[in-house]
Amino acid sequence: MSNLLNISPSPHTHGKETTRKLMYGVVLALMPALLLSVFYFGIGAVIVTATSVISCLVFEYLIQRFILKKPISITDGSALVTGLLLAFNLPSNIPVFIIIIGSLVAIGIAKMTFGGLGNNPFNPALVGRVFMLISFPVQMTSWPIPAGLKTGYIDAITGATPLAIIKEGIKNGESLSQLMEKVPTTLQMFLGNIGGSMGEVAAVALLIGFVYLLLKKVITWHIPVSIIGSIAVFTTILWLINPEANADPMFHILAGGVLLGAIFMATDYVTSPMNPKAMLIYGCGIGILTVIITVYGAYPEGVSFAILIMNAFVPHMNAYIKPKRFGEEVKNG
Amino acid sequence: MLKTFPLGGIHPPENKLTANMVIKYLPIPENVTIPVSQHIGAPGTTIVNKGDYVKTGQVIASIKGFVSSNIHSSVSGKVNKVDTIIDTTGYKQEAVFIDVEGDEWIETIDRSSEIVTEIKLSSEKIIKRCLESGIVGLGGATFPSHVKLTVPAGKKIDLLIINGVECEPYLTSDHRLMLERGEEILIGAAILMKALKVDSVKVGIENNKPDAIDHLTKLATGFKGITIHALKVKYPQGAEKQLIKALINREVPSGHLPLDVGAVVHNVGTAYAVYEAVQKNKPLFERVVTITGKSLALPGNFFVRTGTPIRKLIEAAGGMPDDTGKIVNGGPMMGKAVNNIDIPVVKGTSGIILFPHNESERSEINPCIRCAKCISACALNLEPFLLMTLSEKGLFERAEKERITDCMECGSCSYTCPAGRPLLDYIRLGKSTVIKMARERNMK
Numbered sequence: 001m002s003n004l005l006n007i008s009p010s011p012h013t014h015g016k017e018t019t020r021k022l023m024y025g026v027v028l029a030l031m032p033a034l035l036l037s038v039f040y041f042g043i044g045a046v047i048v049t050a051t052s053v054i055s056c057l058v059f060e061y062l063i064q065r066f067i068l069k070k071p072i073s074i075t076d077g078s079a080l081v082t083g084l085l086l087a088f089n090l091p092s093n094i095p096v097f098i099i100i101i102g103s104l105v106a107i108g109i110a111k112m113t114f115g116g117l118g119n120n121p122f123n124p125a126l127v128g129r130v131f132m133l134i135s136f137p138v139q140m141t142s143w144p145i146p147a148g149l150k151t152g153y154i155d156a157i158t159g160a161t162p163l164a165i166i167k168e169g170i171k172n173g174e175s176l177s178q179l180m181e182k183v184p185t186t187l188q189m190f191l192g193n194i195g196g197s198m199g200e201v202a203a204v205a206l207l208i209g210f211v212y213l214l215l216k217k218v219i220t221w222h223i224p225v226s227i228i229g230s231i232a233v234f235t236t237i238l239w240l241i242n243p244e245a246n247a248d249p250m251f252h253i254l255a256g257g258v259l260l261g262a263i264f265m266a267t268d269y270v271t272s273p274m275n276p277k278a279m280l281i282y283g284c285g286i287g288i289l290t291v292i293i294t295v296y297g298a299y300p301e302g303v304s305f306a307i308l309i310m311n312a313f314v315p316h317m318n319a320y321i322k323p324k325r326f327g328e329e330v331k332n333g
Numbered sequence: 334m335l336k337t338f339p340l341g342g343i344h345p346p347e348n349k350l351t352a353n354m355v356i357k358y359l360p361i362p363e364n365v366t367i368p369v370s371q372h373i374g375a376p377g378t379t380i381v382n383k384g385d386y387v388k389t390g391q392v393i394a395s396i397k398g399f400v401s402s403n404i405h406s407s408v409s410g411k412v413n414k415v416d417t418i419i420d421t422t423g424y425k426q427e428a429v430f431i432d433v434e435g436d437e438w439i440e441t442i443d444r445s446s447e448i449v450t451e452i453k454l455s456s457e458k459i460i461k462r463c464l465e466s467g468i469v470g471l472g473g474a475t476f477p478s479h480v481k482l483t484v485p486a487g488k489k490i491d492l493l494i495i496n497g498v499e500c501e502p503y504l505t506s507d508h509r510l511m512l513e514r515g516e517e518i519l520i521g522a523a524i525l526m527k528a529l530k531v532d533s534v535k536v537g538i539e540n541n542k543p544d545a546i547d548h549l550t551k552l553a554t555g556f557k558g559i560t561i562h563a564l565k566v567k568y569p570q571g572a573e574k575q576l577i578k579a580l581i582n583r584e585v586p587s588g589h590l591p592l593d594v595g596a597v598v599h600n601v602g603t604a605y606a607v608y609e610a611v612q613k614n615k616p617l618f619e620r621v622v623t624i625t626g627k628s629l630a631l632p633g634n635f636f637v638r639t640g641t642p643i644r645k646l647i648e649a650a651g652g653m654p655d656d657t658g659k660i661v662n663g664g665p666m667m668g669k670a671v672n673n674i675d676i677p678v679v680k681g682t683s684g685i686i687l688f689p690h691n692e693s694e695r696s697e698i699n700p701c702i703r704c705a706k707c708i709s710a711c712a713l714n715l716e717p718f719l720l721m722t723l724s725e726k727g728l729f730e731r732a733e734k735e736r737i738t739d740c741m742e743c744g745s746c747s748y749t750c751p752a753g754r755p756l757l758d759y760i761r762l763g764k765s766t767v768i769k770m771a772r773e774r775n776m777k
Contacts, residue, residue, distance in 0.1 A: 006659040006693040007672050009758055011744030013345055013502065013665040013692070017706070017751040019699050076699070118700035118752075220709075274705035274716070318719075325736055326340055326713040327574065327587035 019117075022269075023077025025218045029209035030084050030264065036205045037092070037198040040146035044092030044153040045198050051096050053083035055103035063112045070116075078117045082106055085125035085264060088199020089257070089304070090132070093144045093156045098136050102128040122311045123271045126304050133304075143195040161196045162189065162255040164300040166247055176244050180251075189254040200260040210263045219267045222276050226283025227262040227290070228253060234291040246295065258290065261303035271311045278321040285310045335540055337565035338575040341712040343745045344567060345666070347541055351505045351625050354633040356513055359622075359649055361433055365408050365640030367393065368420055368428040371679040372469040373476045374400035379427060385412045390439040390616050393429050396464065402477045403467040404429075407618035407638035409437040421662045421669045421676055428677070431640070442615045448516055449612040452524055459528040459611055466610035467617045467680075471602030472496055472507075472571065473663060475681040478607065481597055482528045488592050493531050494580060495522050497538040497545065497601040498564065498571035501664025504684040506621040507601045509634045511538070511545040514605050515552050519559055521604030524611050526558060529597055533558045536601075537580050539566045568666060569743040573598045575712055587739050602683075622646060622678055626687030628654035637678045643685050644674040658693030661686045666744045699752035707746035707756055713739050717746035717756040724763030729770060732763045738771075740764055 037045045060079040064070050086106055090099065106128030114120040133140045141164070144156035160168065162183040169179040184194045192202025200206075213219045231252055238246040252258065266272060266286055273282045286306045293302020370376035377394030381387055387406040394404035406429075413430040420426055438444060454462060464479035484490050495518070499507040511518060522534045536553070538546050540563045550561045564570060564579055574585045576598060583594040591598055599607075602620065609615040618639050625632040630651025637646065643662070647653050653674070661668040662676070662685060707717035715736060723732040737760060746756040 005657070005670070005672060007670045008659075008695060009670075009761065010661075010663075010668055010742070011666045011748050011757065012659065012661050012668065012670065012686075012688060013748065014696060014753065015343070015345065015748050015751075017749065018696075018753070019702055019751045022702075022704065022751055073699075078702075116700065118702050269702045269704040272703075274703055274718070275708055323708060323714045323716070325587070325715060325739065326578075327584055327589070327739065328736075 019078075020076050022218055023081055025213065025216050026081050026264070027077060027084065029212045029218070030081075030088070030199070032205035032208045033088065033199045033202055033260075034084070036192050036202040037088070040148065040151070040192060040201060041092035041144055041156070041198060042148060042151035044144060044151060044156055047096070047153055048090055048092055048094060048099060048198060049084065049087040051099045052087035052090070052103055053080060055100045056080070056083035056086065056107050059104055059107040060112065063108060064116070068112070068116070073117065076117065079107060082111070082124045085199070086128050088260060088264075089125065089129040089197050091140065091143045091158075092151070092198050093142065093154055093158065094139050095154065098132060098139055101135075102132040105131040118270055120270055121315065122308055123265055123268050126265055126308050130304055130308065143197070145195050146193055146201070159195045161300065162194060162251070163294065167300040170245060176247060180247070183251075183255070186250055186254060189251075194255075197257065200257040203254050203259050206259040206263055213263070220276070220279070222279035223267045223272060223283045224262040226280045227266055227287045228258065230284040230287025231258060231291055234288055238291070238295065252291070252294065256294070256301035257303045261286070261290075261307055265304075266307050266310075271314060273314050273317045273321070275321065275323040277323060278317040281321065282310050282314065282317060285313070335563055335565040336579050337567045338570060338579040338712060340714050341710050341745060342567040342569065342575075343710050343748055345502050345748060347566070348502045348627075349505050349508070349541070350503065350627070351623050351632045351634055352508055352542075354505070354509070356509050356621055356634045356636055359635040359637045359641065359645060361408055361436055361638055362641050362645050364413065364430065364432050365638065366418060366428045366430050366642065366677045367404060367407060367640035368418065368426055368677065368679060369394035369404050370426050371404060371475060371639065371681065372402040373474060374398070374402065376426065377401060377404045379415055379429060381412050381415070381429060383412055383414050386410070387412060387431065388437050388439045390442050390618060392616075400477060400480055402469050403465060403616070405467055405616040405618045406431060407640050408433045410434040418676075420679070421671055443613040448520070450520055452520070452527055452611070454611055456528050456530060459524055462611050463528075463607060466606075466615070468603065468606050468610055469617070469680050470600055471606060471620060471680065471683070472600035473667065473681055473683055478599065478603055481599070482525070484529065484592060489595055490529050490531055490592060490597055491595045492581065492597075493522065493526050493529055493534045494576060494596055494598045495534055495536040495601055495604055496571055496573075496576055496598050497536055497542075497549075498576060499542070500539060500566075500568045500571040501666055501668075501683075503625050503686050504623050504664050505625075506623045506634055506683050508542050508545055510605055510621050511542070511601055512548055515545075515548050517608040518601050518604045519549065519552055519556050520612065521606070521608035522559055523556055524607050525599055525604060534560070535580050536561045537564050537570075537576050538562070539564050539570060541566045569712055569741070569745065572712070572741055572743060587736065617680060620678075620680060620682070622682050623684035624650040625684060626654070626657075626689070628656050628689050629687055630654075637682075639679055640677045642675045642677055643671070646678070646685055647674060647687070654687060654689070656689040656691075657687045658690035659688040661688065666748065667742065695755070696753035698754055701752055701754060704751060706749045706751065710745040710749040712743060712745065713741070715740060717760060718754075720763060721754065721756045721759040724759040724766070729763060729766050733767045733770070737763050737767055
């Protein structure tokens with residue numbers, strides 16, 4: 001033992017929170033959704049998730065080791081989260097090679113080119129997802145119909161998502177009341193027994209994850225609540241104006257990727273604003289853009305695009321929307 | 334719902350290991366080293382020379398200017414030398430070395446154990462007595478008390494706040510003092526009330542000291558205008574501005590002092606020192622110090638004469654544990670790490686903490702993940718991550734606009750950062766640079 005004393009400035013004590021713990025907290029919060037997706041989509045869910053996670057980790061390792069020549073930090077959990085979130089955005093029958101390409105885009109382009117963890121302006125998993133959606137539109141939009149553990153992988157029976165059914169139908173001039181009979185009930189959507197990407201189908205599992213993240217103080221309520229709230233308000237207005245052309249707010253919130261996006265994607269630390277005021281504005285922006293894209297845009301759902309668009313504004317929001325500091329403007333008595 | 338301040342704050346593990354240890358008197362050491370600057374402001378002017386015999390309580394360095402303080406000898410004996418030492422601040426400063434001979438106090442001090450309740454001195458005389466007795470804020474900042482009691486013309490004070498928060502983990506000196514010298518503290522509060530010409534005092538105590546709250550609440554029934562308030566446990570509640578916000582919901586504007594919102598805050602230790610100075614004519618040369626640490630055999634609270642090397646305290650606490658990796662003068666959040674154990678206890682020494690090796694090293698630094706936990710932890714709602722980056726990159730003008738000088742260096746941001754980033758280190762660098770820039774600007 002040495003007799004030397006450490007000299008360092010205060011504070012001399014540190015909290016227990018670490019980056020790794022926060023990241024694994026998110027991983028844990030994603031577990032209910034992962035379990036349910038395996039329950040609904042069977043072996044395909046396992047293959048897709050494993051491929052996505054492993055390729056994200058491998059790409060991060062390779063880039064850090066051979067290109068950046070930096071210390072390897074793949075155990076910090078951030079690439080694991082990206083891998084899981086990417087998988088959750090995919091159909092369970094998507095071929096392995098497409099997932100590997102998507103992972104390379106997510107980690108290689110969206111994350112590591114900007115300098116790795118903490119520096120990327122756009123959510124890596126969403127960049128990967130959108131890249132795949134544009135490059136492989138057919139594979140990315142053929143959604144297996146849940147058939148439990150019996151659901152096949154590549155040979156799974158596919159069908160359209162509820163949002164796509166509505167979008168196509170309205171384009172073809174069908175009335176909403178007819179279309180609503182073709183889509184799952186609210187309860188089915190809540191439990192996730194619907195066609196869709198793996199992680200977004202089960203509202204209940206995502207909400208359990210949300211509660212866990214709030215209790216563990218990994219995230220705050222501001223972003224998810226403002227996204228869901230603004231979608232609810234906006235779609236209620238549309239629905240009240242014309243209930244024959246616009247689906248009800250509950251449908252909008254439960255049918256697509258809104259909950260997955262609001263709880264897990266938009267709250268990504270690196271790409272979201274850093275103070276509550278800016279978080280609320282960011283959340284409302286995502287909500288409004290989501291509805292605009294979903295209702296008026298070319299794609300059946302818009303939450304991914306909405307988050308990426310708002311990601312671009314985050315540096316400006318951090319620079320111009322400031323928290324009110326203590327003692328800045330004071331009104332006493 | 335207990336009161337607290339609204340923005341930020343953290344709750345580190347309390348580790349108040351010595352909360353039940355009765356204050357003991359540390360034996361007077363063979364020699365003491367008394368720095369002539371133990372306060373904020375100008376150092377005192379040394380008025381003794383080598384070979385002089387001094388008595389306990391005698392002035393050895395006299396006040397220089399208004400924001401300064403008298404320094405008294407804490408022992409009787411011969412001045413061995415007047416020399417420079419490096420104290421806890423890391424800077425050199427003058428100190429008087431005294432070889433102890435007996436313990437002969439100056440005659441004017443009332444050494445009886447009787448509690449004197451009647452306050453005879455007038456407001457002006459009280460302030461003068463505080464000045465003469467070298468009273469400074471004992472919460473840690475050591476700001477001369479007579480300055481705080483002298484209300485500038487045009488300012489109106491309507492409330493005195495006594496700070497019994499002791500929000501730093503580990504430290505229990507204020508807690509024990511409230512339990513063992515409660516009545517003296519309340520008389521001290523009444524004296525301060527008279528000096529400030531206010532008619533009410535609020536004593537704020539965090540709820541992790543229920544025995545002190547009960548004890549003082551009972552005692553306070555015998556005093557007019559004194560009320561005791563339990564506060565939710567949250568660091569940094571002991572900071573003046575946070576305590577004022579918590580107790581009376583007034584917000585001290587950035588760059589202003591508590592008296593701008595009509596309040597003056599004094600620590601419980603200061604209130605006790607004021608009692609002793611005013612009622613017993615005893616200058617400030619002794620204070621309560623907590624000596625603590627998880628590996629110490631006998632941690633405890635001691636009345637210690639100023640100038641005593643902290644080595645003596647460590648010996649009294651059972652000796653230095655083998656695993657000691659860091660010794661901190663003050664609390665774990667704002668205290669200073671010391672580089673040797675011969676540095677003396679001074680007026681501002683509230684505690685000495687010995688950290689074992691495994692708690693004395695910093696964690697590895699990882700990239701900022703922009704989690705914003707530093708913003709949520711900041712009691713001033715500053716953006717520590719940004720202030721760090723601006724300081725790191727030398728963008729001091731922007732750091733000034735982002736109000737870096739508001740930072741009180743409480744350390745909540747560094748404590749909270751999951752990536753282990755040294756936020757406060759860089760903010761200190763930026764803050765001192767910005768203050769220097771502003772000073773140069775004003776000189777032009």
